[in-house]
Amino acid sequence: xxxxxxxxxxxxxxxxxxxxxxxxxxxxxxxxxxxxxxxxxxxxxxxxxxxxxxxxxxxxxxxxxxxxxxxxxxxxxxxxxxxxxxxxxxxxxxxxxxxxxxxxxxxxxxxxxxxxxxxxxxxxxxxxxxxxxxxxxxxxxxxxxxxxxxxxxxxxxxxxxxxxxxxxxxxxxxxxxxxxxxxxxxxxxxxxxxxxxxxxxxxxxxxxxxxxxxxxxxxxxxxxxxxxxxxxxxxxxxxxxxxxxxxxxxxxxxxxxxxxxxxxxxxxxxxxxxxxxxxxxxxxx
Amino acid sequence: xxxxxxxxxxxxxxxxxxxxxxxxxxxxxxxxxxxxxxxxxxxxxxxxxxxxxxxxxxxxxxxxxxxxxxxxxxxxxxxxxxxxxxxxxxxxxxxxxxxxxxxxxxxxxxxxxxxxxxxxxxxxxxxxxxxxxxxxxxxxxxxxxxxxxxxxxxxxxxxxxxxxxxxxxxxxxxxxxxxxxxxxxxxxxxxxxxxxxxxxxxxxxxxxxxxxxxxxxxxxxxxxxxxxxxxxxxxxxxxxxxxxxxxxxxxxxxxxxxxxxxxxxxxxxxxxxxxxxxxxxxxxxxxxxxxxxxxxxxxxxxxxxxxxxxxxxxxxxxxxxxxxxxxxxxxxxxxxxxxxxxxxxxxxxxxxxxxxxxxxx
Numbered sequence: 218x219x220x221x222x223x224x225x226x227x228x229x230x231x232x233x234x235x236x237x238x239x240x241x242x243x244x245x246x247x248x249x250x251x252x253x254x255x256x257x258x259x260x261x262x263x264x265x266x267x268x269x270x271x272x273x274x275x276x277x278x279x280x281x282x283x284x285x286x287x288x289x290x291x292x293x294x295x296x297x298x299x300x301x302x303x304x305x306x307x308x309x310x311x312x313x314x315x316x317x318x319x320x321x322x323x324x325x326x327x328x329x330x331x332x333x334x335x336x337x338x339x340x341x342x343x344x345x346x347x348x349x350x351x352x353x354x355x356x357x358x359x360x361x362x363x364x365x366x367x368x369x370x371x372x373x374x375x376x377x378x379x380x381x382x383x384x385x386x387x388x389x390x391x392x393x394x395x396x397x398x399x400x401x402x403x404x405x406x407x408x409x410x411x412x413x414x415x416x417x418x419x420x421x422x423x424x425x426x427x428x429x430x431x432x433x434x435x436x437x438x439x440x441x442x443x444x445x446x447x448x449x450x451x452x453x454x455x456x457x458x459x460x461x462x463x464x465x466x467x468x469x470x471x472x473x474x475x476x477x478x479x480x481x482x483x484x485x486x487x488x489x490x491x492x493x494x495x496x497x498x499x500x501x502x
Numbered sequence: 503x504x505x506x507x508x509x510x511x512x513x514x515x516x517x518x519x520x521x522x523x524x525x526x527x528x529x530x531x532x533x534x535x536x537x538x539x540x541x542x543x544x545x546x547x548x549x550x551x552x553x554x555x556x557x558x559x560x561x562x563x564x565x566x567x568x569x570x571x572x573x574x575x576x577x578x579x580x581x582x583x584x585x586x587x588x589x590x591x592x593x594x595x596x597x598x599x600x601x602x603x604x605x606x607x608x609x610x611x612x613x614x615x616x617x618x619x620x621x622x623x624x625x626x627x628x629x630x631x632x633x634x635x636x637x638x639x640x641x642x643x644x645x646x647x648x649x650x651x652x653x654x655x656x657x658x659x660x661x662x663x664x665x666x667x668x669x670x671x672x673x674x675x676x677x678x679x680x681x682x683x684x685x686x687x688x689x690x691x692x693x694x695x696x697x698x699x700x701x702x703x704x705x706x707x708x709x710x711x712x713x714x715x716x717x718x719x720x721x722x723x724x725x726x727x728x729x730x731x732x733x734x735x736x737x738x739x740x741x742x743x744x745x746x747x748x749x750x751x752x753x754x755x756x757x758x759x760x761x762x763x764x765x766x767x768x769x770x771x772x773x774x775x776x777x778x779x780x781x782x783x784x785x786x787x788x789x790x791x792x793x794x795x796x797x798x799x800x801x802x803x804x805x806x807x808x809x810x811x812x813x814x815x816x817x818x819x820x821x822x823x824x825x826x827x828x829x830x831x832x833x834x835x836x837x838x839x840x841x842x843x844x845x846x847x848x849x850x851x852x853x854x855x856x857x858x859x860x861x862x863x
Binding site for chain 1: 556558626627630631632634635636638639640642643644646647650651653654763767770774804807808810811812813814815818819822
């Protein structure tokens with residue numbers, strides 16, 4: 218097997234993981250909400266992309282923007298109606314969002330039917346460097362993932378909204394005292410995280426079959442990535458996805474794709490056991 | 503004491519109903535009911551871990567499936583090398599599977615292996631600072647991992663299709679009639695329930711509940727909380743394995759769906775809706791949800807799922823004690839207070855005295 222090709226494939230898997238984990242990095246990492254409906258947000262993003270780019274035949278970039286808006290609205294509703302009432306009770310939140318995931322899955326199934334849909338690939342062709350073969354779509358996903366991380370970092374660390382998000386996550390009661398409207402910030406943060414997840418779904422839609430049940434696998438992958446890299450750190454999530462993605466590809470020597478995944482999951486479980494704060498968590502103070 | 507009267511009355515009525523069920527139901531219904539009674543064991547096993555010790559395991563079907571697969575593989579090995587193995591040019595039964603050729607041995611292995619696995623997982627997780635949410639995430643990964651493992655080891659487990667065409671109702675190689683099997687399952691379930699009730703009412707059970715409420719405080723009282731958690735996890739694994747094995751003969755096939763996320767989330771549903779932290783809630787939730795899903799999912803499959811999702815959210819937001827817990831708190835105390843108001847008053851005075859004494863000391 219061509220090792221260069223493996224590494225290149227690993228990079229594209231890393232890009233996918235980074236995309237799906239980024240939104241979770243906000244909702245789980247910053248807000249500490251265990252969102253079991255994360256996979257369903259990806260699914261909604263993918264369906265939005267299907268509606269816009271396949272049914273309405275609009276450009277792909279419109280689909281991505283629409284996916285952000287739609288899932289951000291869904292996320293805001295989730296936060297306001299349900300998650301807000303359960304702060305400080307992580308296991309209850311987990312259960313409630315699990316219920317939400319069933320509802321969203323079923324709503325989509327009722328609207329679009331249980332059969333999978335496919336979204337046409339906006340980037341045909343592939344890049345050939347020597348013997349290494351990378352489809353343009355995957356190249357775009359990696360580039361887009363990096364861009365999205367940079368945008369998120371900018372929003373979190375260079376804007377007033379980002380400053381408020383970090384303030385509230387560090388000390389909620391103090392922020393309240395300083396006159397920050399914390400419930401509003403919570404809603405916006407969750408909507409932002411959900412929106413990022415939706416974009417991920419839209420971008421990944423051409424790659425895989427768009428179906429109501431597509432969320433579950435993404436859910437586990439994204440949680441593993443966020444936890445591996447370190448909860449609450451953008452850099453950690455990025456590095457975590459690179460490690461997961463490369464490991465997923467390079468370990469295929471042992472028993473194919475599923476075998477590699479089994480080994481990676483085992484490794485992640487061991488990492489959580491010994492370093493629950495994640496591999497790349499930088500200790501501040 | 504005051505809760506015991508309603509609990510007992512309700513439990514006796516439920517068992518009586520289940521025991522009389524074969525007399526007025528068709529074979530088809532009886533088979534379904536048998537399945538659901540097996541699920542009660544699984545729900546009780548989950549309740550011990552989640553409802554009593556406060557550990558939400560998202561991958562409890564791993565133990566259920568492990569027990570079930572042991573018996574299912576054993577059944578498949580009865581007539582020589584099964585077809586899913588010969589397809590991969592395996593002409594001899596693998597050495598590791600040799601013990602499974604005997605059904606009694608498989609029954610034993612199906613109980614011991616899940617317990618050992620639960621012990622290993624429990625030791626691995628609870629002897630560390632991993633807690634709460636991370637425990638749930640690890641078990642979630644485990645469930646997915648086992649599902650993939652079973653699908654991947656196609657030559658030994660039958661892969662994605664699972665093990666089909668298993669003989670119905672033989673326990674020690676001898677076939678049983680449906681009704682006999684039903685009663686056997688019912689008796690085992692009642693025994694499991696009594697055992698679990700004894701366990702949760704014992705000193706051990708009280709410590710479990712205090713671990714759920716405040717782990718650091720119980721640690722200050724020099725109880726080793728992690729050992730208690732490991733122990734209850736092992737018991738739960740054992741009971742889940744038992745449920746998995748009882749499920750195989752009545753279902754007739756066993757597939758990766760029974761070992762992974764699907765089954766794990768199902769049991770959480772039953773418990774959350776029925777009422778976790780009470781054993782009767784586990785039984786009630788399992789029976790109600792399964793019957794309703796069976797009746798409604800044929801006519802309105804889509805709306806039924808939607809309904810389940812809405813119910814879960816509602817239960818979490820407004821009825822955290824579930825159906826049984828809420829009803830019991832609302833009405834149970836009322837009935838009990840009619841029955842033993844005298845005793846209650848005496849007890850409360852006792853309690854007040856004791857509280858006062860505690861405060862002084």
